[in-house]
Amino acid sequence: MTAKINIREIARRAGCSPSTVSRVLSNSSEKGSVKISAATCARIMAICAELDYTPSIHAARLFSRRSKVIGLLAAGGLQWDDENLARALSGTCSCLSEYGYRCLPLQYREDFIKNKEYLSIFRRCEVDALIIYGEIQDQDYLHELVEQKMPFVLLGNRINDYPAVTADQQSGMEKLVRHCLDCGADKLVYLDLCYGDSSEQRRNGFLNIAGKDAIVIPGGITVTAGYQAAAEAMKYFPDAIIAGNDALAVGVEKYLLEQNKIHVIPSELLLTGGDNIELSKYCTIPLSTFDQRSADCAKRAAEILVSHLEKQTPLHSEVLPVEVIFRRSSGKQ
Numbered sequence: 001m002t003a004k005i006n007i008r009e010i011a012r013r014a015g016c017s018p019s020t021v022s023r024v025l026s027n028s029s030e031k032g033s034v035k036i037s038a039a040t041c042a043r044i045m046a047i048c049a050e051l052d053y054t055p056s057i058h059a060a061r062l063f064s065r066r067s068k069v070i071g072l073l074a075a076g077g078l079q080w081d082d083e084n085l086a087r088a089l090s091g092t093c094s095c096l097s098e099y100g101y102r103c104l105p106l107q108y109r110e111d112f113i114k115n116k117e118y119l120s121i122f123r124r125c126e127v128d129a130l131i132i133y134g135e136i137q138d139q140d141y142l143h144e145l146v147e148q149k150m151p152f153v154l155l156g157n158r159i160n161d162y163p164a165v166t167a168d169q170q171s172g173m174e175k176l177v178r179h180c181l182d183c184g185a186d187k188l189v190y191l192d193l194c195y196g197d198s199s200e201q202r203r204n205g206f207l208n209i210a211g212k213d214a215i216v217i218p219g220g221i222t223v224t225a226g227y228q229a230a231a232e233a234m235k236y237f238p239d240a241i242i243a244g245n246d247a248l249a250v251g252v253e254k255y256l257l258e259q260n261k262i263h264v265i266p267s268e269l270l271l272t273g274g275d276n277i278e279l280s281k282y283c284t285i286p287l288s289t290f291d292q293r294s295a296d297c298a299k300r301a302a303e304i305l306v307s308h309l310e311k312q313t314p315l316h317s318e319v320l321p322v323e324v325i326f327r328r329s330s331g332k333q
Contacts, residue, residue, distance in 0.1 A: 078133070092301070139159060152305075183331045189241050189242070191242070241270070247277070271329040
């Protein structure tokens with residue numbers, strides 16, 4: 001009867017302990033106080049190659065207490081069909097695969113936080129670290145992650161001094177507003193987002209250029225919110241509407257289309273958004289916007305975490321520049 005191929009069988013054939021095999025297979029042979037010789041490593045790897053053996057994730061955890069899995073937690077009520085979140089997931093997965101890690105998508109739910117599941121999956125070695133995407137209102141659990149020494153990086157939003165990778169959204173908004181002023185607009189209205197760092201960055205970018213007394217209207221993050229805010233915005237007879245994101249701007253276009261006023265863009269009314277979602281270049285009048293580079297930010301967050309896990313480098317924050325795209329809604333052809 002053929003022996004079952006597992007770590008114990010590899011150890012028997014190599015003449016060493018199962019923990020030594022686990023060290024080698026988890027790339028831990030050069031770490032810690034117990035060193036493993038190059039000859040032993042080579043012998044173990046040769047036996048694995050001969051037997052076409054690939055360790056299970058559970059076997060890999062045997063010594064290292066590592067799963068080589070990083071969780072991507074979608075916070076702020078976001079669903080996985082959100083375009084920026086989908087880009088972040090894609091960027092995370094593609095980056096982690098290059099380092100031999102996997103990505104575990106996690107949904108921020110009330111029971112997930114209430115039952116402290118975010119700590120349980122770490123203690124069970126199901127994930128080694130977290131990337132947390134989206135706006136966060138309940139910040140207590142971040143403090144618990146720090147206390148439990150669970151590595152994490154915030155993605156897209158900054159909170160206190162926690163490590164975060166973000167895009168310079170304020171700069172992107174400033175460039176769009178300045179462009180509208182350069183095109184002759186002098187009465188600007190801003191459609192605000194909801195809450196959090198991303199919302200604050202964009203609002204500040206608008207006010208920095210348009211002036212602290214410029215008109216700001218509560219909006220939201222959806223097309224419906226933009227549609228509803230457009231009616232209020234038009235009462236001010238603006239010559240530029242600066243929407244906090246592309247979805248709001250699409251809502252403005254929908255409102256103007258139903259009012260048979262879509263023709264005022266861009267000859268009488270300039271319109272800009274933010275995020276560069278796919279729809280922004282295909283809507284009735286293509287939108288000027290900026291790309292917050294969700295995939296690139298996610299890749300960088302993943303790299304920071306992998307480096308921390310593998311080389312013990314300190315977690316830190318980074319800000320990536322945005323790309324501003326001018327299209328017909330602000331006068332560009």
